[in-house]
Amino acid sequence: MGTASGREANGRTAARVLDNGLRVLVQEVHTAPLASVWCWYKVGSKDEVPGLTGVSHWVEHMNFKGTKNIPRDQVKGIIEQFGGSWNGYTWIDQTTYLETATRDALDRMLFIESERMANCLYDPEDFESERTVIISELQGSENDPDHLLDIEVTAAAFKAHPYGHPTIGWLSDLRRMMRDEVYAFYRRYHVPNNATLVVVGDVEADEVFRAAGVHFRGIEPGTIPPRIYTSEPEQIGERRVTVSREGTTSYLKIAYHAPAVGDADFVPMLIADAVLTGAKGLNLWSSFRTPPPQRSARLYRALVNSRLASSVGGAVLPTQDPFIYQISATAADGVGLTTVEQAAIEQLDHLAREGITEQELAKAKRQLGARLVFENDSVTNIAHQIGFFETVANAEVYRDVPTQIASVSLEQVNRAAAKYLRPTNRTIGWFQPVPPGTGAPVPADKASTSGPMSEAR
């Protein structure tokens, strides 16, 4: 390794927009002979209407199943030949696909993404086979009680905005939805003027722009219908939800409506969360896979060190519209949820009332600064951050995060905490296990969901 420009959270990104509206963002990182290509679409489960919940995630699954110029039997191995990996995920605001491979696969990766944008097949047999795969994905996640509770709490927190339904969809929709509905959704939103192509790695920006032009310029822009989302009305009182199922362990969740990524309160709430549960960083692709530094965090001390809970966590998530700030705790064996809830609420109310200290502010800033370095350790992670933020806001928002963190004041944090951590703004959820044989039977036809993300694999 030499002294090549390093991997930076907020490095220089070159941008071009093709005539068809496709935005292309490139960051040169010459530290390894790799390139990561991500194609992002501004469409997610918040764009789904009743009856079609889960359609955006189903589109994602179908978009790995062959195209006009990549026959079904040639999908397997198309990137693996280059030692590469591929994946995709769908969440509330976005659908995205990626490949990371050696740099000589750049042209291949751009070709795949152009085919995915314009030429996917949606073979009816593949469509039916994928229905059961997706239902299996849903049912696998329902084996996890914590996940079941997450679905219930999120649904209870939103009565109007489409963030309330799970990204994977409700089971009845997954059973009913038809091939032509899913295909129409694909055609409507997988268009160049609704997409951002991000390339990061051992490439030359001009070479990428040239190749992207070759592969994408022939794709016609689409007409995207106006998208109207009902704003979630202000919550006017605490909400509660309980899941009663057989199980061994009790779980607690407390969800507050939270600011959107573009809101001036977003970074102040990141700081408040760092004080409560430890700084995570902002990379949903990588940062959340390792536990945060949190042993000195307020909720950790109050719940885990005191033996009320075996774990506690929380996260302020970068979303286009206001989502939820959710605290999750696993009750220690033998401890009742009332006790865990009381201890957590005491901390949350205290922070809302009294704010944080200068010392805590300085520590949270240091933590976040370090996490922003750690979460950008690979071309894949850097490309994710650029594309993610371009999709939910714009890439500059991410570039400005370090400056915003450095300049946020105690008053801003305390004002935001007082505003969002109000009792009337929260939904409290309990997973209350009942002994075997006494609980509600597992319904044969349950409704359900997915977690924050739903990956293709």
Add this chain to the structure above:
Amino acid sequence: MTTVVHQGLAPSRETLSNGAVVIAKETHTTPAVTISAAFRAGSIYDPPSRIGLAHFLSRVIDRGTETRSADDIAEALDGRGVSLMVLVTRHLLTLACTCLSEDFEPMLDLMGDICMRPTVPEQEVETWRGEIVTSIRQDEDNPAVMAVEGLMGLLYAGGHPYGRRAKGSVDTVEAISRSDLQSFHRETFTPSSLSLVVVGDVGTHRVNEQAARVFGDWPGRAAPDSAVPAPPAAVTRQRLVVPMMNKVQADIAYGFVAIARKDPSYHAFLAMNNVLGQYALGGRLGDSIRERQGMAYYVFSAFEANVGEGPLIIRAGVDPRNVDRAVASIDEELRRLADEGVTSRELTESKQYLAGSMPRTLETNAGIAAFLQTAESFGLGLDYDVRLPHLINDVTLEEVNAEARRYLVPDRAALAIAGPYDGGQEAAQPAAGR
């Protein structure tokens, strides 16, 4: 001026006078460094009456030293944005973290203190005993964990250390005392048991100097013997059903005792497994069970070649009505691979993938550190990253097919099924209690 041409990672490796090994690799990709300290203190060293001891130590080792309280340690880590991870596997107990390079010295100091002088305060032992018991209860409600642990119990029956649950049971965890933890630490945490790997934006000279400063005076004792007995030979097919009627989906774990890491056919086995259950979306198993039959969101095979002969495990999560069909499909794919072998195209593709993924494996400091720890742990050599692509490319069709014939024998497979499933067609052994 001397020009030294190094191929590949070419890390530095030094042995301190007390036997501790220090491996350093300088990179400048981010202003950060990954520190990994591995000790031969994994769960195989648990005394039979104290199953879960190594895992218990991994939860409390960093909760107090002779000069630092749990709070002091928490502040030292959190203040720098660092999460210290303590992981226990069958043979190793590893402490690892990533920090900014400016924090390297204080973090190495802290890790040294934790490794050499933990006090495991009584109060922390009680706190973490509760946490472990809760996590065992969670596992008992998790079909995936129950299936895999059930399978390991079948494959490594008769008290073999690989067949035990690393966390132990509520009973064994309740029986573990502070003095058990202290004596386990005393016996397994020795300089000659330590492999310290440092990768990142810190010069090699600085790493060696600091490692010697922190660990150099630690008095040496013999490292524990890492040998494990041979696992029992499978003669028949075995099957275990763990009914969990409160669940929606059933988890299948299907496997065999496979190979040790030092087995000369390791790379042929690696390629065979890639074709079987890894390549693209789960190899041949994924083609059949996910892609053609739409039965499962995930299906794959994975193996753990270890000091002793580790398992090959096939995993799938399916609708309980499809358990028998999925198992039949696994049987069929295994028989087909054993009888007909892999095609030369499949082998070429898998080799291209396995060799070609090296740059991704070695892209990050954490990735390099994990690779170097594995190489050190199994004595693969400092140039293993350079040799590995050649070792993969040299694998022949005959070698791969011999591995398939030798190991993929459904009549000697073990299966564990956990979930809302009552036994199905295949004659079941008595169901295990929950």
